[in-house]
Amino acid sequence: MTKQELPADRSAIALARFDARTRLVIRPLLTKKVIAEHRRNPLGDHSDALKRVLNYLRRSNMLTPYVVICTKPFREWRLARLSGERGKAPTLIEAPSYNSEAKAMHAVFLKRVEEVMHD
Amino acid sequence: MTAVHLHGYIDRISVQPGERINFMVSAEGVSRYHAEIVRLINGDRNPAGPGPKEEVVTTTLGGEYPGRFQPICSGSHIVVEDHDGLLNLGAAISIHAFIMPTTPAKGAQAIISRWDPERRAGWALVVDEHGRLALWIGDGGGSPVIAAAPAPLVANVWYSAGASYDRETGRAIVHLAPAVNSVNSALGRVAKLTPPVWLEMQGASLTFHCDARAVIAGWAAGATPAGTLLVHGHYNGKIDRPLIHGRALSVMELAALAGGREPDGRGLIARWDFADGIGDQGIPTDHVTDTSGNDLHGRCINLPARAMTGYNWNGREEHFIHAPAEYGAIHFHDDDLEDAGWEADFELTVPDTMRSAIYAAKVTAGDAIDYIPFVVRPPTGAPSAGIAFLMPTASYMAYSNTQIVFAPSELFVGRSAVLTPDDIYLYEHPELGLSTYDYHSDGSGVCYVSRWRPIPNLRPHHRFDSLLWGLPADLHLIDWLEARGFDYDVITDEDLHREGAALLRPYKVVLTGTHPEYYSAAMLDGMEDYLAAGGRLMYLGGNGFYWVTSYHPGKPHVIEVRKGEGGSRAWQARPGEYFHSTTGERGGLWRNRARAPQKLVGVGFAAQGFDYSTYYRRMPDSHDQRAEFIFEGLPSDEVIGDFGLSEGGAAGHELDRYDLTLGTPPDALLLASSEGHSDNFQRVVEEIFFNYPGAGGTQDSGVRSDIVYFTTAGGGAVFSASSIAWCGSLAHNNYGNNVSRITENVLRRFSSDRPLVET
Numbered sequence: 001m002t003k004q005e006l007p008a009d010r011s012a013i014a015l016a017r018f019d020a021r022t023r024l025v026i027r028p029l030l031t032k033k034v035i036a037e038h039r040r041n042p043l044g045d046h047s048d049a050l051k052r053v054l055n056y057l058r059r060s061n062m063l064t065p066y067v068v069i070c071t072k073p074f075r076e077w078r079l080a081r082l083s084g085e086r087g088k089a090p091t092l093i094e095a096p097s098y099n100s101e102a103k104a105m106h107a108v109f110l111k112r113v114e115e116v117m118h119d
Numbered sequence: 120m121t122a123v124h125l126h127g128y129i130d131r132i133s134v135q136p137g138e139r140i141n142f143m144v145s146a147e148g149v150s151r152y153h154a155e156i157v158r159l160i161n162g163d164r165n166p167a168g169p170g171p172k173e174e175v176v177t178t179t180l181g182g183e184y185p186g187r188f189q190p191i192c193s194g195s196h197i198v199v200e201d202h203d204g205l206l207n208l209g210a211a212i213s214i215h216a217f218i219m220p221t222t223p224a225k226g227a228q229a230i231i232s233r234w235d236p237e238r239r240a241g242w243a244l245v246v247d248e249h250g251r252l253a254l255w256i257g258d259g260g261g262s263p264v265i266a267a268a269p270a271p272l273v274a275n276v277w278y279s280a281g282a283s284y285d286r287e288t289g290r291a292i293v294h295l296a297p298a299v300n301s302v303n304s305a306l307g308r309v310a311k312l313t314p315p316v317w318l319e320m321q322g323a324s325l326t327f328h329c330d331a332r333a334v335i336a337g338w339a340a341g342a343t344p345a346g347t348l349l350v351h352g353h354y355n356g357k358i359d360r361p362l363i364h365g366r367a368l369s370v371m372e373l374a375a376l377a378g379g380r381e382p383d384g385r386g387l388i389a390r391w392d393f394a395d396g397i398g399d400q401g402i403p404t405d406h407v408t409d410t411s412g413n414d415l416h417g418r419c420i421n422l423p424a425r426a427m428t429g430y431n432w433n434g435r436e437e438h439f440i441h442a443p444a445e446y447g448a449i450h451f452h453d454d455d456l457e458d459a460g461w462e463a464d465f466e467l468t469v470p471d472t473m474r475s476a477i478y479a480a481k482v483t484a485g486d487a488i489d490y491i492p493f494v495v496r497p498p499t500g501a502p503s504a505g506i507a508f509l510m511p512t513a514s515y516m517a518y519s520n521t522q523i524v525f526a527p528s529e530l531f532v533g534r535s536a537v538l539t540p541d542d543i544y545l546y547e548h549p550e551l552g553l554s555t556y557d558y559h560s561d562g563s564g565v566c567y568v569s570r571w572r573p574i575p576n577l578r579p580h581h582r583f584d585s586l587l588w589g590l591p592a593d594l595h596l597i598d599w600l601e602a603r604g605f606d607y608d609v610i611t612d613e614d615l616h617r618e619g620a621a622l623l624r625p626y627k628v629v630l631t632g633t634h635p636e637y638y639s640a641a642m643l644d645g646m647e648d649y650l651a652a653g654g655r656l657m658y659l660g661g662n663g664f665y666w667v668t669s670y671h672p673g674k675p676h677v678i679e680v681r682k683g684e685g686g687s688r689a690w691q692a693r694p695g696e697y698f699h700s701t702t703g704e705r706g707g708l709w710r711n712r713a714r715a716p717q718k719l720v721g722v723g724f725a726a727q728g729f730d731y732s733t734y735y736r737r738m739p740d741s742h743d744q745r746a747e748f749i750f751e752g753l754p755s756d757e758v759i760g761d762f763g764l765s766e767g768g769a770a771g772h773e774l775d776r777y778d779l780t781l782g783t784p785p786d787a788l789l790l791a792s793s794e795g796h797s798d799n800f801q802r803v804v805e806e807i808f809f810n811y812p813g814a815g816g817t818q819d820s821g822v823r824s825d826i827v828y829f830t831t832a833g834g835g836a837v838f839s840a841s842s843i844a845w846c847g848s849l850a851h852n853n854y855g856n857n858v859s860r861i862t863e864n865v866l867r868r869f870s871s872d873r874p875l876v877e878t
Contacts, residue, residue, distance in 0.1 A: 043534055043730040043766070045797040045817070058529040065527075067536040069543070070585065073164045080538070082525065086560065089547050090538070101585060105535045 019062050023116055026056050030113055042105040057112045066111055068104040071097065077104035079111075123148035123487040124544065125186070126573035127480065128459065130676075132512055133494045133611040139468045140493055142480050143461035145573070146186025152484040154465060155181040159477045159492065161598035162579025162591045168764045169598055169850050171580065173481070176473065180465045186484065189462065191550040191572065192343055194353035195423035195455035197335035197391075197407050201415055205388055206233050206363060209328035213283040213368040213386075214244040214254070215376045216361035217298055217430035219448070220354070221561035223250040223272040228354040230280060231361050232338040233331050236351065239263050241329030243338060244282050246272060246354065252295045254282035256327050264322035266291035270313040274561075275305035277357075277430045279315075279377030285367035289324040292317060294373035302434030302694070315377065317370050335361060335391070335407075335417060336451040345460050350420075353453035355561040359429040360447050362390040362411075379431070389415040393425070397443040401703035402426055403672050407449075422457045422567045422677065424450040426700035428693070437695045440703050446695075452559040456552035457677065459572040469495055475503055475608040477510065477597060479579065490578050492590060497608045499618070504606040505627040505870045508597065511635040513612040513642070513668050515589055516678050519574040520545055521554035523689060524584050533730040533799030537585035541575040551575075555680045556689040564690030569677045586729060586772065587765045587847050593632035595764070596659060599849040603863055605870075612642060616670050619645035623654055628869040633660040633843045634773065637668040637680065640704065647719060653833030655869040659862070661824065661843040662724040662773035664709055664716040669702040681706025685805045687727065708805060716775065718782035721827040722841045725776035728800030728816065732771020732844040733793055734761035735826060740788035745876040746828055748868045749790065749838070753857050759791055759826075760858045765847025768793075769858045772843035774800070774824035786878045787829035793842070796822050828865075829878045836875050838865045 007013065029049045037050050046054065057063065065082040067090060077098045080090035098104040127144040134140045146152050160172035175181075199206065216230055223246050232243035232255075240259035247253040250271040257263030264284065272278065277298040284291045296315035301307055332339040336358060337350035366386035368376075375382060388411060395408035402425050407417035419425075426439040429447040436442035467480075475497045479490040494510055497503045524536050525546055545551055552572055553565045576583070579591055587595070600607050607630075614622050616639050623629055623645060635658075638646075643664065650656055666686070671677040682688040683697045686708040697706050705712060716723035736758055741750055760769025770793030777783050796816030806821065807814065816822040824842040831837065840862075848858040868875070 045731070045795070051798060055530065058533075059527075061527065067538055068585075069538050069540075070582065071540075073539075073580070073582070074166055077537070086522065086525075087547060087549050089543050101537060104537075108535045 019060055022056055026053055026116060029053050030117065035113065038109050039106050042102050042109065057109070057116070063112050063115050066108045068101065068108060070101070075099070077101055079104060079107060123484055125152055125482050125484055125487045125489040126575060127482055127489055127491040128571060128573045129491055129493050130571065131493070132570060133496050133614050134469050135496050135498045136469045136471045136473060139466055141463040141466045142491060143459065144186065144464045144482055145189035145461060146484065147188050149186055149484040149487070151183055152186045152482050153183055154480055154482045156467065157479055157481045159479055159579050159594060159597070160601055162594045163587060163764065164580050165764055172598060176478065178467055178470070180467055184464050190343065191456065191459045192349055193421060193456040193550040193552055194337065194350060194453045195419065195421040195451045196337040196350050196353065197417040197419055198348055199333035199335065199415055199417045201333050205413055205415060206333045207328050208242065208365055209326045210286045211284065211365060211367045212242050213281070213364035213366065214242070214361070215279070215281040215373065216244070217277060217359040218280045219275060219277045219304065219357040219430070220246050220272050221274055221356040221563065223274055225355065227352055229334065229336065229338040229352040230354055230358060231335045233329060233333040234338040235259070235329045235331045236338055236340055238329065240327065241331050242327055244280065245352070252278070252280050252293055254284060254291055254293050256284045256291065256325055258325040258327050259329070262323060264291050264325060266293045266318050266320050266322065268293045268295040268316050268318055270295065270316050273312070276312065277304050281368070281373035281376055283367040283373065286324050286326060289322045290319065290367065291322045292319050292370055292373065294370060294377065296374070296377040298377065298430050300433065303428060303430060303432050315374065317373070319370060336423065343460065345462060347460055354451050355453050357427060357448040357450045360390070360392060363388045387411050389413060391417060392447060393449045394429070394443040394447040397426070397440055397446065399440060399703060401440065401700050403701040419449070420457070421455040422569065423452065423455060424566055424700065426696070426698060428695040432695055434695065438698050450563065452561060452563065454549050454553060454560050456550070456572055457569045477594070477609055492577060492579065494609050494611050496610050496614060502608050502625040504608045506605055506607040506866070507623065507626040507629045508600070508607050508609050509615065509629050509631055509635070510593065510609055510611045511632040513637040513639065513678055514634055515577050516568050516570055517555045517637045517666070517668070517680060518589060519554050519568060519570065519577055520551050521556045521576065522546055523556040532584060533728055533797070534585070537582070539582055541578070541581060545575055555682070558690055564682060564692060566681055567677055567679050571676050584729070589634065592634070592765065592843065592846055595846045595849055596630065596632065599846070599854060599859065599862070602854050605866065613670070613675055615642045615645050620648035620652070623649040628655040628657060628866065630657045631660050631663060633846050635660055635663040636665045637678070638664050638666070638709065639668050639670055643709065643714060643719070650719070650831050650835050650837065653831070653835040655835050656720065656837045657865060657869065658720045658837065658839040659845055661775050661841055662727070664719055665724055667704065667706045667709055667712060669699045669704065671701045683707030685711050687724070687803050687805070710781070710805060715781040717778050720837050720839045721783045721787045721829055722775035722777055722825055722839045723781055724803055725774050726796070726800045726802055726816070726822040727773045728796060729772055730766070730797055730799045732763060732766040732768030733795040734768050735759040735770055735791035735793050735824070737791045738789045741790040743788055745878055746788050746790060749828060749861055749864050751864050752860055757857060759861065760845070760848045762851045762856065763844060763848030763858070764850065765844035769845050769848040770824040770842045775839065775841035776821065776823060777825040777827050783827070784829050787827050788878050789825055790828055791826040793824040830875050834874055836869065838869070
C-alpha cells in the first residue's frame with residue numbers, strides 16, 4: 001500500500017492482510033482430493049479441509065462475486081457476476097451452461113479456487 | 120425486441136363469496152394478455168415431484184384484456200395540503216428543520232420544497248448535488264439564487280439546517296450547525312465535527328412564486344398517469360420539526376433555532392410536529408400536524424418510518440409513547456412503497472360456487488406468465504370442512520420482494536446463491552419495494568411491508584435461493600391433502616388477526632404452513648385461546664411464531680416488523696426504535712416478549728441450515744400408548760423422512776426444538792429427533808450468550824428438530840413436525856412414505872370426534 005493512499009476505513013487494511021495470510025493457509029488445502037470431494041457433492045457434509053476452504057471462499061470479499069442463475073427451471077444453469085449495485089443486473093456469463101445445479105455450483109468453486117491459487 | 124413482462128397484484132388477499140377482489144396488471148412489451156382464474160393445487164416444477172397442478176375455474180372474467188405498462192413511483196414523502204396557497208411565498212422566506220441525512224452524496228434531495236424543477240421556480244431547502252445544505256430560490260427566469268453552506272454534510276449525523284431569503288435586499292443565508300449529543304448520531308460528542316457555519320450572500324432580487332405543491336422530503340415533478348403527485352429529489356434520512364416563516368430570519372435567529380430556541384412568532388406560516396398523534400397505541404396514521412394555526416397539515420405517502428428518535432433524543436426513554444417530544448422525527452427513504460397505485464384491469468365478485476381454496480389470477484401473453492394468488496375463505500361463521508389450512512400471509516408479506524439473495528449471504532446459507540429471472544427483475548426494479556429481510560438504499564432496515572404492489576417472488580413456482588420455500592412449499596401440503604382425500608377450508612393470517620379464536624373455533628383441526636414465522640399479538644392470542652379451549656393444531660413447519668408483527672390498524676395491507684437486539688435477523692433496529700409505530704408495542708422476538716413458541720406449540724427455533732436435510736430417529740415416547748395412533752402402520756425402528764424434495768430430508772432448513780426451560784409443556788411427548796446435520800446448521804444466535812467454538816450440527820446437540828405431541832385442556836392437542844422441510848417429503852413415492860403416513864394418522868385422528876388420551 002502506497003503511503004499516499006490509505007483507505008478512509010483503515011480496517012480495510014486489516015482485512016486485506018488477513019485475507020493474504022489466510023490464502024497461504026488455504027492454498028495447501030486445495031488438493032485434488034478436496035476438489036474432487038466438492039465436485040462429488042457441493043452440498044454435503046464435508047471434510048474439515050473442505051469446510052475450512054468453503055468458509056474462506058464464502059466470506060472473502062476479495063474474490064469475484066460469482067452466482068448461479070437458473071435460466072431454465074430444473075434444466076439449465078449459468079454463471080453470472082454480481083454488479084454489487086442495486087438496480088444493475090448481474091452480468092451473465094453466456095457459456096458454458098450446465099445441466100445440473102451441482103455442476104454450476106462446482107464451476108463457481110473452481111473459478112474461486114483459480115483466483116485463490118494466484119496473485 | 121422488448122422483453123415481455125406481466126406483473127399484477129390484488130387489493131385483498133382473502134375474500135368470501137359475495138365479496139369483490141380487484142386485479143391490477145401491468146404489461147410491458149405486449150398490448151394484450153389473457154386472464155383466467157385457476158385453483159392452485161401444486162406449484163413446484165421439480166420433475167422429481169408431483170409437478171404443477173392447477174384447475175381452471177370458469178368465472179365472469181376469463182378472456183383477453185388490453186395491456187399497458189403501469190409505472191410505480193416509490194419514495195416516501197409528505198404532501199402538504201395548502202388550499203389557500205399560504206406557502207406560495209414570493210417576497211421573503213425562512214426555512215428550518217433538524218435533519219439527519221443518510222445519503223448526502225447521492226444527488227440533489229429536497230428537505231422541504233415548493234419547487235418547479237422544469238421552470239426552476241419557487242423555493243427549496245435541499246441537500247445539493249455536492250452534498251451540501253443549500254437554498255434554492257427561483258422565478259423561472261433561468262438564474263435562481265443558490266446559496267450553499269460551505270461544509271459538506273456527514274451521513275447519519277444530526278444538524279440544524281436553516282436558510283432565509285429576502286427579495287428586498289436579495290440577501291440569502293444558509294446556516295448549518297451540528298446537533299450531535301451522546302446518543303442521537305453515528306458519531307458522539309468526542310469526534311471533531313464542523314462547527315456551525317453559515318453563508319450570507321448577496322443574490323438577485325427575485326419574486327419566487329410558483330404553482331408547485333409543497334412537499335417534505337422531495338419536490339413535486341408533475342403527476343403520474345393515475346393522477347397522483349409525482350415526486351422526485353427524494354430525501355433519504357430523518358427530518359424533525361420543519362418550519363416556514365414568511366419573513367427572512369437573520370443569522371442570529373437561525374442560530375437560535377439551532378439551539379432549540381423558537382424565534383418570535385411573527386411571520387410563522389407553518390410548523391410541523393411529526394410527533395403529534397403519538398398515543399397509547401402508537402402513531403398509526405399518515406396525518407402530519409401543522410401546529411402554527413394555519414392548518415397546513417400534511418399526509419405521509421409511501422409509509423416513511425414514524426416513531427423514530429428525534430434530534431433531541433437523549434437515550435433515557437426508549438419507548439416513544441413515553442417521550443413523544445424526543446420522537447419528532449420521520450425517517451424517509453427513496454425506496455419506500457405503500458401503493459403501486461395501478462388501475463384495476465378486472466375484478467371478480469366471488470360466486471357461491473367457488474369453494475374455499477387457494478386461487479390465482481393467471482395472466483399470460485405468449486411465454487410471459489404471472490400468477491396473482493389469493494384465497495377464497497368460507498363465509499364468516501359458516502365453515503365448509505372440519506380442517507382449516509391457515510395460510511401464513513403475514514410471513515409471505517415479510518419475505519415479499521426480498522433482495523437477500525443478492526446480499527453476501529453464502530456463508531449464512533452454506534451454498535452458492537442461485538438466482539431466478541424473477542429475482543433479477545426485482546433487483547433491477549427497486550421501485551417495487553423491499554422486504555423485511557432487506558436494507559433500504561441508505562442502509563437502514565425495512566420495517567413496513569405492503570401488499571399493494573406486484574410481488575414476483577410470491578408465486579406458486581418460485582424458488583428462493585433454489586429452495587422450496589413459502590407458497591410453493593405450502594402448496595405441497597395442499598397437494599397432499601387433495602391426494603389423500605381430505606376436505607379443507609383455507610383461511611389466512613389476516614383473518615385470524617381480525618377475528619381471533621372465533622375464526623378457528625368451528626374447526627376440529629388447524630394446519631399451519633411450512634414457515635408461519637410472523638405473528639401479531641392478536642393472532643397469537645387467537646391461536647392460544649383456540650388451543651386452550653380444546654382446539655387442535657398441526658404445526659407442520661419450522662421457526663414459527665417467531666417475530667412480533669403488527670398490522671397497521673387502518674391499513675390491513677400493511678405489516679410492521681422491528682428486528683431488534685436478538686434473533687436471527689436480517690437487520691437490527693437502531694437504539695430507541697424497537698417499538699412499533701403502528702401499535703406502540705415492543706418489536707423483536709416473541710421469545711423476548713415472554714411468549715416463546717415452546718409455550719404454544721411445544722417447540723421453538725433452534726437452528727437453521729440450507730445445504731441438505733436429514734431424517735428423524737424415533738424416541739422412546741414414540742412407543743407410548745398415548746401416541747400409538749401417530750405411528751400406526753409403521754415399523755417401530757424405522758427412521759422417518761430420509762427423503763424429500765426439500766433437499767433430501769424431512770428435517771431441514773429451519774428446525775425447532777423441545778425445551779422445558781422455554782415453556783414446552785412438561786407432559787409433552789418427544790416422539791423423534793433429527794440427526795446428522797452438517798456444520799452449516801448452526802445454533803440460533805438468541806441461544807448463544809457467549810460464542811463458543813463448535814456450534815454446528817456435527818458438534819452441538821442443540822442443532823436438531825424435535826417432533827412433539829401433547830394434549831391440552833378440553834380435548835385439544837398439538838402435533839409439531841418442527842421443520843420447514845417436513846411438507847417437502849409428503850409426496851415421496853406417490854405419497855406412500857412414513858412422513859405422509861404420520862401426517863395422515865394425526866390428521867385423521869385430530870379431525871375425528873374420538874377423544875385423545877391425555878399426555
